Amino acid sequence: MNTSATFGVGTPSESDFRDTRDGDMSDIGLTKGHVTVGSVEIQAAKITARGVNIFYGDKQAIHDVNVDIGKNQVIAMIGPSGCGKSTFLRSLNRMNDTIDGCKIEGDIRIDGEDLYSPKLDVVELRARVGMVFQKPNPFPKSIYDNVAYGPKIHGLAETRADLDEMVEKSLRRAGLWDEVKDRLFQAGTGLSGGQQQRLCIARAIAVSPEVILMDEPCSALDPIATARIEELIEELSHNFTIAIVTHNMQQAARVSQRTAYFHLGRLIEVNPTEQVFTNPEHSLTESYITGRFG
Amino acid sequence: MSKEPIYLEKIQRSLVGRYRAERAFRGCGMLAVSLGLAAVLLVFVDIFIKGTGAFSATYIALDVTYEKDLLGIENLADQRQVNSGDWEALYKQALRRDFPDIRKRGERRKLYALVSSAAGYDIKDRLLANPGLLGSKETLWILADDDIDSYYKSWLDGNAYTARLTDGQIRVLDTLINTERMQLHFNANFLTRGDSREPEQAGIWGAVIGSFLTLMLTLVLSFPVGIAAAVYLEEFAPKNKVTDFIEVNINNLAAVPSIIFGLLGLAIFINLFQIPRSIPVVGGLVLAVMTLPTIIITSRAAIKSVPPSIREAALGMGASRNQMVLHHVLPLALPGMLTGAIIGMARALGETAPLLMIGMVAFIVDIPAGFMDPATVLPVQIFLWADSPERAFIEKTSAAIMVLLGFLVTMNISAVWLRKRLERRW
Amino acid sequence: MANMSFENHIVKQFDGELEDIRTMLMEMGGKVEQQLKDAITSVAGVDSALAERVIERESHVDEMELDIDEACMLIIARRQPAATDLRLVMMVSKAVNDLERIGDEAKKIASHAIILAEQDVPSKGYTEVRHLGKGVSNILANALDAFARFDVEAALKTLKDDHQIDLEYKTALRELVTYMMEDPRSISRVINILWVVRSLERIGDHAKNLCEQIVFVVKGQDIRHSELRG
Numbered sequence: 046m047n048t049s050a051t052f053g054v055g056t057p058s059e060s061d062f063r064d065t066r067d068g069d070m071s072d073i074g075l076t077k078g079h080v081t082v083g084s085v086e087i088q089a090a091k092i093t094a095r096g097v098n099i100f101y102g103d104k105q106a107i108h109d110v111n112v113d114i115g116k117n118q119v120i121a122m123i124g125p126s127g128c129g130k131s132t133f134l135r136s137l138n139r140m141n142d143t144i145d146g147c148k149i150e151g152d153i154r155i156d157g158e159d160l161y162s163p164k165l166d167v168v169e170l171r172a173r174v175g176m177v178f179q180k181p182n183p184f185p186k187s188i189y190d191n192v193a194y195g196p197k198i199h200g201l202a203e204t205r206a207d208l209d210e211m212v213e214k215s216l217r218r219a220g221l222w223d224e225v226k227d228r229l230f231q232a233g234t235g236l237s238g239g240q241q242q243r244l245c246i247a248r249a250i251a252v253s254p255e256v257i258l259m260d261e262p263c264s265a266l267d268p269i270a271t272a273r274i275e276e277l278i279e280e281l282s283h284n285f286t287i288a289i290v291t292h293n294m295q296q297a298a299r300v301s302q303r304t305a306y307f308h309l310g311r312l313i314e315v316n317p318t319e320q321v322f323t324n325p326e327h328s329l330t331e332s333y334i335t336g337r338f339g
Numbered sequence: 340m341s342k343e344p345i346y347l348e349k350i351q352r353s354l355v356g357r358y359r360a361e362r363a364f365r366g367c368g369m370l371a372v373s374l375g376l377a378a379v380l381l382v383f384v385d386i387f388i389k390g391t392g393a394f395s396a397t398y399i400a401l402d403v404t405y406e407k408d409l410l411g412i413e414n415l416a417d418q419r420q421v422n423s424g425d426w427e428a429l430y431k432q433a434l435r436r437d438f439p440d441i442r443k444r445g446e447r448r449k450l451y452a453l454v455s456s457a458a459g460y461d462i463k464d465r466l467l468a469n470p471g472l473l474g475s476k477e478t479l480w481i482l483a484d485d486d487i488d489s490y491y492k493s494w495l496d497g498n499a500y501t502a503r504l505t506d507g508q509i510r511v512l513d514t515l516i517n518t519e520r521m522q523l524h525f526n527a528n529f530l531t532r533g534d535s536r537e538p539e540q541a542g543i544w545g546a547v548i549g550s551f552l553t554l555m556l557t558l559v560l561s562f563p564v565g566i567a568a569a570v571y572l573e574e575f576a577p578k579n580k581v582t583d584f585i586e587v588n589i590n591n592l593a594a595v596p597s598i599i600f601g602l603l604g605l606a607i608f609i610n611l612f613q614i615p616r617s618i619p620v621v622g623g624l625v626l627a628v629m630t631l632p633t634i635i636i637t638s639r640a641a642i643k644s645v646p647p648s649i650r651e652a653a654l655g656m657g658a659s660r661n662q663m664v665l666h667h668v669l670p671l672a673l674p675g676m677l678t679g680a681i682i683g684m685a686r687a688l689g690e691t692a693p694l695l696m697i698g699m700v701a702f703i704v705d706i707p708a709g710f711m712d713p714a715t716v717l718p719v720q721i722f723l724w725a726d727s728p729e730r731a732f733i734e735k736t737s738a739a740i741m742v743l744l745g746f747l748v749t750m751n752i753s754a755v756w757l758r759k760r761l762e763r764r765w
Numbered sequence: 766m767a768n769m770s771f772e773n774h775i776v777k778q779f780d781g782e783l784e785d786i787r788t789m790l791m792e793m794g795g796k797v798e799q800q801l802k803d804a805i806t807s808v809a810g811v812d813s814a815l816a817e818r819v820i821e822r823e824s825h826v827d828e829m830e831l832d833i834d835e836a837c838m839l840i841i842a843r844r845q846p847a848a849t850d851l852r853l854v855m856m857v858s859k860a861v862n863d864l865e866r867i868g869d870e871a872k873k874i875a876s877h878a879i880i881l882a883e884q885d886v887p888s889k890g891y892t893e894v895r896h897l898g899k900g901v902s903n904i905l906a907n908a909l910d911a912f913a914r915f916d917v918e919a920a921l922k923t924l925k926d927d928h929q930i931d932l933e934y935k936t937a938l939r940e941l942v943t944y945m946m947e948d949p950r951s952i953s954r955v956i957n958i959l960w961v962v963r964s965l966e967r968i969g970d971h972a973k974n975l976c977e978q979i980v981f982v983v984k985g986q987d988i989r990h991s992e993l994r995g
Contacts, residue, residue: 143654145578178655182648184667194666195656248656295845322847324985334847337773338750 063289073208081111082326083316091116091256091286092137097151099132099141106132110151111304112313114256119278119287121301121318123294128307130290134258137288138174139167140210155256172199175249179261181241183233183248188225191233191244192216195252211251213253219247239270246277250285259289263296275300294334298322306330386744390737396526396539397488398480399454400514401433405466415470426459427451430481438511446507452735453508455482457540480524485538485731487512491521500730529738534720535703538731541724543739545706549619549699549714550688550746552707556623557630557687562680564627565634569676572635572663573642593632600629601696609697616698617713625693630683637679641672672763681754685747719745742764771853779844786836786857790864793829794909797864797871800826801905801968804874805898808961809891813882819875826868833861852985856978860912863971863978867905870964870971877964879955889946890958893937894965900930901965901972908975917983922975927976930969937962 090113099107107129112135114120122130132141139160141147153160160170172195183191192212195201200210212229216222221243225236233244242262249257251304259278263271271293278287278300291297298318305315306329314327325331332338353659372385409432412424434450435441441450458481465479467470483491486503489513493500514519532542604625608614614621627649645668653663693698700719707714715723716741724736771783800819807816837858840846846854904926911919941959945952977989 072865138655140651140655141651157942168657168659171655176651177653178648178651180648182646182652184649184652185671194653194658198656198658198662198666245652248652252657294847298847325848331848332773335850336775336779336844 059153079108079311079313081312081315083314083320084303085111085113085315087113087115088298090114090118091118092288093152093154094133094137095152097127097133097136097149097153099136099150099270100146100148101144102146106310107136110195112315114286114288115303116286117282117284118303119282119289120303120305120315121297122288122290122305122307123292123297123333126292126307130305130307131260131309133307133312134260134288134290135176137256137258138171138176140176142167159236172252173254174252174256174258175252177242177249177257177259177262179264181238181245181265183236183241183244184244185232185234187230188216188236188244189229192247192251192332195248199252201252215247215251216244218250218281219243219334220273220280221247237270239266239320239325241268242266242274243277246274246281250281254285256286256288261290261292264292271296294322306333308333366593370454383744386737386740389734390739390741391736392492392734393529393738394526395523396528397491398522399482399483399487400478400520400522400525401437401454402476403429403433403462403479403481404476405429406432407474412473413465414472421467422461424463426463428512429462430454430458438514441511443505449505450511451510453487453511455484455539456537457535458482462686480522482528483521485729488539489730491516491523495523503730529735531546533706534702534715534723535704536702538727538729538735541732541735543717543720543742545703546715546717546720546739547742548707549622549703550716552619552710552714553622553626553699553716554684554688556619556710557626558680558684560623560627560628561634562681563682565631565683566638566676568631569635569642570664570669573639574660574668589632589635593636596692597629597690598692598696600625602695603628604693604697615711615713617701617703617715619710619712619714621697622694622699622716623710624716625697626687626690629690629693630687633683633686634676634680637682638672638676641675641679642668644675645671674758678754678758678759681750681757685750685754688716688746688750689718689743691722694719695722717746771850775842776844779840779850782836782840782844783850783853786833786840786854787826789829789833789836790857790860791913792828793833793861793864794905794912796822796826796829797867798888798902798905798909800868800871801874801898801902804871804878805902805965807875807878808958809895809898810880811878813879813881816875816878816882820872823868823872826865829942830861830865834858849982849985852982858984860975860978863974867968867971870968874961874964877961881957882953884954884957890941890955894941894958894961897930897933897937897962897965900933901969904930904969904972905975908979911976911979914977915983917980920979923976924973927969927973930966933967934962934966963973 091301092114094110094112094114097107097110098105103160110133112120122134124130135141136149136153137160140235141149149161155170155173158165184194186194189212191213193202193208196211202211207335213222213226216225221240224240225244233241236244246257246262263274266274279290281287282300283301289297289300298321301318303315304318304321306313306321306327308329314321314325314330316326319328320326322334325334407428409428410424410426412420414420429621434454435447438450441447461482462479487508489500490504490509494516504512512521528540529542531544532540533545535541572582572586576585604621608621608624609616614624649667649671650663653667654660658666694716699715700723701713701715702723703713703715705712721736721739721743724732724739771787772780774780800822803815803819806812807819837854840854844850888895904923907919907923907926910916911923938959941955941962945955974989977987980988
């Protein structure tokens, strides 16, 4: 594990305010060795990322990111478009492996186990770290088959009855059971957008992952469907570790316990969500969440 | 806020021009489409008018007496007697009886020539099927010669074609027509027999079976190989110089003239591997090689059109690459792949040039019974008939084209149907 | 001094709206300050006409409170402010409350001034009122000043000054009690003065709240009920 700078949540001194608030972007020193402010390390971390650099070909998308993701916590990743938050999220279940020319340096561990070690099987990893995508993407199969797919390929169900039970349980947990129980064998693509996204969540939790990654899960949904998903995230966070990327800052404020702010491929600040939204430490975070130029 | 009136005026003025341009553009498009349609329609109508005649043939009613003496046959069960029997004597006798005033040898020969040379075999089949008729007499409709067929059909149209007939023959024919002993019947021979030098006996069944066997082999060989290649290139192959090179070459291969594939077949399959020429195996191999690029290209396009979100979903669920392809990509791409394959097959069905190179242009009378029997295919049959001098082959050619077009249309419709059906599942 | 800026929002109107509530709050502060001064003058100068005007003008202050509260609510509904913006809106909404209460106290002082003017010629207790009133007026002026410039140093200093006011209040109380013991006939009059002094002390507390809000806006730290003042 690399020795990254760590900060307590303690009270910053007067001069701390001045340093960050007076500075404009050029003299914050973003380009050379920015150090994340806030509480990078936490107790009971599920995932630890240290010194993570991600490259697409020659272009560096992520610069030296250090962060812990707490067990059974929701961490929200916010930041302007192209800041690398999705890239970082996708590196947590190695979805970036599928992209040609994507190279990752650094150390990411789940329960202390190296994610990028050659010994770790990527299929097994993805069973442990599920993912929900920006656009609801149910398979063009029945609702039942969508949810049963994970248990089937991983051989989790011994009998048909087991599988039925798993499907029902997952749909119930995703708050979708009552809406679809009469049409389990109809196409999943025939559901509304919000239902499709909950179906995708049901599909992800059917294999009982430890971590669920969500990449802007509500960006294609209306406010009511969004509220349902947020409610669901809140419920799921009792049993799952959740990392969510979102452009909706109010959403980040509502659903997460910790918030990480990314800017130009760097993790600027990570702090308890209450703090980030009332009194962020870094002026860039402040500018972003208050809707200023910066 | 409203625009200043001057702007509105300008916009209104420019609108007129824009709408005119739009109408002109649409008009051009419709003109092009109707020109194309007219050309296709013209060809179809022409072929249809020329070809329908081939589905009927002229028959002459003759009173045939199955005389044992004349045939030289005592017992129909005796194979040797049946084979050596003089079957043609039966219709010759009937003709002599009907036209007793024709006595000269030359004129008699012309009289016998009114009937198809295969008429003897028809009578033989009739008698063997009904042995009880031996010794009795009946009126039989006997197939006329192709020249008579041409004459009668053109006479029916009011413009009798007499170039290949003598005056004596025309007199005889007029008598037959006047006594209503000449009729058009449905020509079953055309659909059930193989090729023949005699137009009235020539059929396309041999070519249809030949085409069927060849295409079966083409499909069995090219479809799995094509799909496997497409899936590998699209989903598994690393993107580097080698795969780029392969891709470029596949695209080039699709553009290679088909006769080159014929030469390839000749050089490799026949000369190198010593596969006998003229058989469906070698034809199927050549056509498979020819259709492979098409199938690979259409299959790759079908695979590419599968939304990436589905792949991501599958991978995100922990599916291996293999599972992702088998469970999600292939089922979604299958309709497109099938369409591509059927269109490739349709192209192969219509292909002549490469088959000429590997000897499938031979004159084959027998209907092929298997992949190793010499055979010809529909387009080659059309080519052969179009090349024949006899006037009667003109309508045969057109009729064969109609059959070929029928198959092509059926295949294309089935491609559309298959696509619709497979896609409608979700 | 911390450089507090409420500008540079991508949405320009947001800048304007924040500026508006600040300006309105400053205006209200100015009005309240004037009310306080006039109330104190009306007591010390036995000027019941002035006291009447103070009571009359109190309704203006109340109207401003309603206006500012509505503006704050609209900003929250429309802009969902966060961080400094959120703290500013929260602060303004609370400060409005404090200012309104100061206005109320000033009105109370004015009504006591009228009662005092009706009684005998004043003699004792006015010195305390004048003295304490000056102190409280200063604190309020300093608090509003600190708010105008978002000056944490000044706010912290004002907080300490308020501590001083509390001491002076206790001294004044003791003196007034002495007056009442010396001359029981003056009890009813001194009680009126006692109310005035009591109101002044309350105003000092509200001014203190304002200062705490300023620290909250600038630093994002709630220093209420903490021992930071020492």
